[in-house]
Amino acid sequence: MTPSGAETAGRAGRSRRPDRAAPLSSLPSRALPPVAAAVGAVLLCVSVALALTIGPADIRVADAWSVVASHLGGKPSGLSAIRDGIVWDLRLPRTLLAAVCGAGLAVCGAVMQSLLRNPLADPFVLGVSSGASTGAVAVVVLGVGGGVVSVTGGAFLGALCSFALVLLLSHTLGGSTDRVVLAGVAAMQLFSALTSFVVMTAADAETTRGILFWLLGSLTGAGWTDVGVCAAVLAGALLVCGGHARTLDAFAFGEEAAATLGVSVARTRLVLLSVTALLTAVLVSSAGAIGFVGLVLPHAVRALSGPGHARLLPLTALAGAVFLVWADTLARTVLDPQEVPVGVVTSIIGVPAFVLVLYRTRSAR
Secondary structure: OOHHHHHHHHHHHHHHOOOOOHHHHHOOOOOOHHHHHHHHHHHHHHHHHHHHHHOOOOOOHHHHHHHHHHOOOOOOOOOOOOHHHHHHHHHHOOOOOOOOHHHHHHHHHHHHHHHHHOOOOOOOOOHHHHHHHHHHHHHHOOOOOOOOOOOHHHHHHHHHHHHHHHHHHHHHOOHHHHHHHHHHHHHHHHHHHHHHHHHHHHHHHHHHHHHHHHHHOOOOOOHHHHHHHHHHHHHHHHHHHHOOOHHHHOOOOOEEEEEEEHOOHHHHHHHHHHHHHHHHHHHHHHHHHOOHHHHHHHHHHHHHHOOOHHHHHHHHHHHHHHHHHHHHHHHHHHHOOOOHHHEEEEEEEEHHHHHHHHHHHHHHH
C-alpha cells in the first residue's frame, strides 16, 4: 500500500470502527493471477540463464543448461571439467543464492512495512541486518557459543536482540512510525559499531579483510548447502506470511481496526516479526548485510499490483529475486577481475529510491 493509501485507510479505520467484530474474510483479497505468476517465473528463469553466461569464461546458454541437465541425470554435457565446474560449482549456486536472498529480503521488507504501517521499514533500516551481522561475527571471531551455536544461530540471536532494542526504544519514545525508524537507525549504528569493534580487536588481518568484505554483502563462495538452507527457510517463511495475507491487509486499517476484525494483534506481530528475523538472520549468515532490497522492491511492486498481500508477497519475492540476480551479476563483472560487494551495488541503486520514498511520504502528509 502506498503511504497515502495507508494513511487514508488508517483514518477510515478510526472513523468508521465497527461496533462488533466483523469476520476477517470480509476483507477483499485477490489471489495472484496465473498470468502474473507465469510471467514472473519466466523472467526469473531467463535472468538466471543469462547470468550463467556472463563472466570471463565464454559459456553459452545451451552449454549452461547442458551442464545442469547432466548433473540432474541427463546425458553428459561434453564440456571440459573446468567449464563444467564453472557452471555447476561456481556460477549456478551463486546465482540461485542471489535469487533466494533477493526474494527473502524483499518479502521481509513488505511484511515489516505492513506490520509497522511504515513505508521506510525493512530489515536493513530497522537494524535487524546489523544485529544479525554482529551475532554471526561474534560466533566466527570470538567463538561465542563454544561451538554449540552455529553462525546462523548467532545471526538469529543478534537479529532478535537488535529488533527487541528497536521496539523498546520506539515504545519509550512514543511508539510512532517515525520513532520506530529513528530507533532502527540508532540500533543499526550501535550494532555496526559493535561488529567493527569485534573485528578490529579480535581478528587477524586476513580474517578482518574477509569479514569486512562479507559485511558489505557478498555472495562469493556460495555453495549448494547455503542455497538449500536459505531456500528451505524462505519457503517456510513464504508459507507463514502467505497464510497471514488477509491479516496483513487488516493491519492497513490500524491496530485497533485490525483487532475489531478479529485479529490477535500482539500474537500476529510476534509470529511474523520472528519469522522475518529468522529469515533475515539466515540470509545474512550466508550473504552478509545487503541493504535496500527490502525497502525499495515492495514499493515498486505495490504500485503495480495494489496493496493486497495475496498478490503483493509472491510478486515481491519474484521481483526481489530478479533484482538481486542482476545486481550480483553487475557486482562480479563491472570491474572484472576485481569484484564489488553486491551490497555496494544495491546501495547505489537503493539510495535514490529511498530518497524518493521519503519525498512521497512527505507529500502524502
